[in-house]
Amino acid sequence: MTIPLTARWVVVDIEGTVTATKQVHGVLYDYARPRLGAWIDDHPDDAEVAGAVRQVRELAGLPDTATTAEVVAVLHEWMDADRKAAPLKTLQGLVWQHGYAHGELTIALFPDVAPALRSWHEAGVSLAVFSSGSVAAQVALFANTTDGDLTALFSGYFDTVNAGPKRETVAYERIAERLGAAAEDLAFLSDVPAELDAAAAVGWRVVGLARPGEPFADADFGPHPTTDSLTRLQVVVPQP
Known part of the structure; x- marks a missing residue:
C-alpha cells in the first residue's frame, strides 16, 4: 500500500x-566499546573529549579524580542499557569517525x-x-x-x-x-x-x-x- x-x-x-539495530548495537557498539578508554587517554588536551569525560563524571556522581577505567565502566553500563547520554554519544562518535576514516567501518x-x-x-x-x-x-x-x-x-x-x-x-x-x-x-x-x-x-x-x-x-x-x-x-x- x-x-x-x-x-x-x-x-x-x-x-x-x-x-x-544490529548495525548500531553490533557493528558500531562493538567497535567503540574496547576503544573508549584508549581514546580518552590518547586525547587529554582535546576540549571535546575532556568535556565529555567531565559530563560523565557529573552524571554518574564520580569524583573529579575518577580514573579513565572508572569513567569507561560507566560508559559501558550506559551502552548496555542503551542510554542516550550526550557524553557517551560524543565519545562514541569520535571513535567511529576514526574507524570510518581508516576504512575499518562501513554501515x-x-x-x-x-x-x-x-x-x-x-x-x-x-x-x-x-x-x-x-x-x-x-x-x-x-x-x-x-x-x-x-x-x-x-x-x-x-x-x-x-x-x-x-x-x-x-x-x-x-x-x-x-x-x-x-x-x-x-x-x-x-x-x-x-x-x-x-x-x-x-x-x-x-x-x-x-x-x-x-x-x-x-x-x-x-x-x-x-x-x-x-x-x-x-x-x-x-x-x-
Whole structure:
C-alpha cells in the first residue's frame, strides 16, 4: 500500500529506520566499546573529549579524580542499557569517525533506503537527520555506507544536543526553527511511536517504520501511518 506524503522536508531517524539495530548495537557498539578508554587517554588536551569525560563524571556522581577505567565502566553500563547520554554519544562518535576514516567501518543500510533518499532528493525534497547519535557520528555514517557516500543528499543533521530529547516536542520545534520551515512542511520517519507522537503534537507529518525483525516491528503506532519500506512512501513537494 502506497502512503502519500506531502512535505518539503523529510527528516529521518537512523537506528531501526534506515539501518538495522544490529548495525548500531553490533557493528558500531562493538567497535567503540574496547576503544573508549584508549581514546580518552590518547586525547587529554582535546576540549571535546575532556568535556565529555567531565559530563560523565557529573552524571554518574564520580569524583573529579575518577580514573579513565572508572569513567569507561560507566560508559559501558550506559551502552548496555542503551542510554542516550550526550557524553557517551560524543565519545562514541569520535571513535567511529576514526574507524570510518581508516576504512575499518562501513554501515549497511536497508536496501530500500538509498534509492528512496536519492529519488526524493532528485524530486526536490530536502532531507535531514534526527538521531540520538552525535551529529559527527551521523555525518560519518552516511559518508561510509555500503551504498556509497550519501552526505550530499542531506541539508541538516540534528542530535539530542543541538535539538533536544527525541521524545519531547521541544526538539521538533527547534528543528523546524533551525530549518526555517513550517511544521506542516516537515515529515519525520521513525520506528519509535513515542518520537512520532512528539513530532505530530507540534504539527509535523509522521510515518512509522515497522521493519520485520526490529525492536518496534510489532509496536502500536496508534493513528500514525506505518510502513515497512521507504519505497511505499510517495513524497510530493507542495506547490507554492
